[in-house]
Amino acid sequence: xxxxxxxxxxxxxxGVGGVVFASRLAGAARGRKKSxxxxxxxxxxxxxxxxxxxxxxxxxxxxxxxxxxxETINSVPARPDFVVVTGDLTHTxxxxxxxxxRMAEFAQIAAGLKVASLRLIPGExxxxxxxxxxxxERFGATHYSFDHKGxxxxxxxxxxxxxxxxxxxxxxxxxxxxxxxxxxxxVVVFAHRPLFDLYPRWxxxxxxxAKVVDVLLGHRHVTVFYxxxxxxxxxxxxxxxxxxxxxxxxxxxAPGSVAVKAPLAWDPARPFDxxxxxxVDAAAARGELRLEELGVVPRALTARP
Numbered sequence: 001x002x003x004x005x006x007x008x009x010x011x012x013x014x015g016v017g018g019v020v021f022a023s024r025l026a027g028a029a030r031g032r033k034k035s036x037x038x039x040x041x042x043x044x045x046x047x048x049x050x051x052x053x054x055x056x057x058x059x060x061x062x063x064x065x066x067x068x069x070x071e072t073i074n075s076v077p078a079r080p081d082f083v084v085v086t087g088d089l090t091h092t093x094x095x096x097x098x099x100x101x102r103m104a105e106f107a108q109i110a111a112g113l114k115v116a117s118l119r120l121i122p123g124e125x126x127x128x129x130x131x132x133x134x135x136x137e138r139f140g141a142t143h144y145s146f147d148h149k150g151x152x153x154x155x156x157x158x159x160x161x162x163x164x165x166x167x168x169x170x171x172x173x174x175x176x177x178x179x180x181x182x183x184x185x186x187v188v189v190f191a192h193r194p195l196f197d198l199y200p201r202w203x204x205x206x207x208x209x210a211k212v213v214d215v216l217l218g219h220r221h222v223t224v225f226y227x228x229x230x231x232x233x234x235x236x237x238x239x240x241x242x243x244x245x246x247x248x249x250x251x252x253x254a255p256g257s258v259a260v261k262a263p264l265a266w267d268p269a270r271p272f273d274x275x276x277x278x279x280v281d282a283a284a285a286r287g288e289l290r291l292e293e294l295g296v297v298p299r300a301l302t303a304r305p
Contacts, residue, residue, distance in 0.1 A: 042081040042149050045073065045115075046278040048227030049247035051125060052109070053102040054091040058250040058263035061271060065248050066109055069277060069296045074114045080279070081148065083115045086227035086245065087123025087159060087192030096134060099126075103138040119146075123192045123227065124159040132160035143170055145177050151282060152181050156191045158206045164193060165207035175215050186282075188289075189216065189224040194244065196237050199255035204229050213237055223289055225280070229255070230263075232293060243291060246276045272296040 047069065054062045073083075090102040103126070110118060122135045122142050132142045142157035154177065158166045166174075181187065189195075195209040195216075206212065216222045222240045230247035231254070250263040251274035267273055272295065281290040 040149065041281065041283050043078075043279055043281040045080045045083045046086060046225050046245045046280060047083060047248060048086040048245040048277070049088040049123065049230055049249060050085065050106065051088055051091040051247070051249040052106040053093065053098070054249050056263075058266055060266060062249055065272065065275065065296060066106075067112070068272070069248055070109065070112050072295070072297055073277075074112070080115055082117035082119055083113055084119040084155075084190055084225070085110070085121070086190055086225060087121050088125040088227060088247075089120065089123065090126055091249075092125040092129065094129060096130065099129070099134045100138065103134060107138060119153075119155065119190070121155045121190055121192060122157060122159055124162075124164070127157070127160040128162045131162070132157065135160075143173070149282070151186045151188055152178075154178070154187065154189045156189060156212070158191050158193045158195070158209070158212075161207075163207050164203060164205070166212050167208070171208070171211055171215060174212065178215065178219060181219065183218065184220050187216070187219050187222045189222065191224060191226045193228045194226055194235070194242060195224055196235060196242060198229065198233070198235070202255065202261045204255060213240065216240055225278075231274075243278075245278045246274065246293070248275055248277065248296065251275065 050066045051062070052066060056062070059065060089106045090099065093099050093102070120139050122132055122139075126132075126135045127142065135142060142160055143155055145152065145154045147153070154174065156166060156174070157170060158164060161167055178187070191206070193206045193209075194204055195206050195212050197209070198204040216224075217238060217240065220239065224240060224242045226242065226244050227247070229244055230250065230252035231244065232246055233244045235242040250266070252261060252263060264274060276293055276295045279292040279294055281292070282288075283290065
């Protein structure tokens with residue numbers, strides 16, 4: 001990419017970049033000549049679990065965390081092809097009017113992103129209380145697919161069902177959506193909950209996730225990006241790789257590391273520590289996804305004196 005050098009310099013100065021690893025996406029092997037179906041490399045950003053409307057000791061600055069993250073994103077000259085938010089855009093409430101108000105506020109804030117396209121999926125905080133009704137009124141479909149520069153993207157809804165399932169109807173839709181996609185094509189899936197049993201005791205699973213994975217296994221090069229667990233985590237199911245992003249409101253403990261799941265304590269000396277989002281570079285020529293974890297604000301502004 002023409003801007004890559006400048007972007008790396010900016011991130012080095014800000015201290016917000018941290019390379020994780022290259023995740024195989026394939027469909028374009030090393031050394032393969034570029035064909036008419038191969039487009040230029042591109043990148044997108046994965047944000048997750050913004051929980052707009054949250055107020056509590058786990059993040060006393062929750063009202064400014066999302067705007068700060070957007071400010072950081074906008075400060076870097078490189079522009080992602082799109083930004084995806086993998087659920088829990090807003091914090092749960094039993095009040096339908098308040099739920100809609102929070103969604104409207106989230107939409108207004110997210111509109112400040114300097115990006116050509118914003119992709120969203122719901123989390124259980126957005127959709128479980130009303131089976132996704134308010135979400136659909138504001139943002140449209142809870143599941144869909146699209147193609148971008150040689151990659152087939154699928155957004156799934158595993159939260160509108162209060163039981164945390166995708167459901168037979170949507171699984172049938174997924175199978176039909178993938179049927180015309182070549183088996184060796186590059187496929188990226190977005191979901192909120194993990195599609196595997198990470199830690200069902202904490203509802204870190206999808207009730208019928210195994211059925212979804214069975215459908216995905218028919219394609220050779222699949223990568224899943226999800227949210228929900230408020231921390232970075234990497235897993236592999238046969239040839240399918242699963243990567244979760246950090247939250248933009250508060251961090252949660254590692255699965256099963258404590259008796260009761262509860263947000264990690266806020267450290268006023270290190271505000272926004274453990275929070276962040278992810279950059280994903282899609283390298284068409286090498287068939288790889290390069291993951292890079294980024295902070296809400298520059299580390300230099302959050303370090304202890």
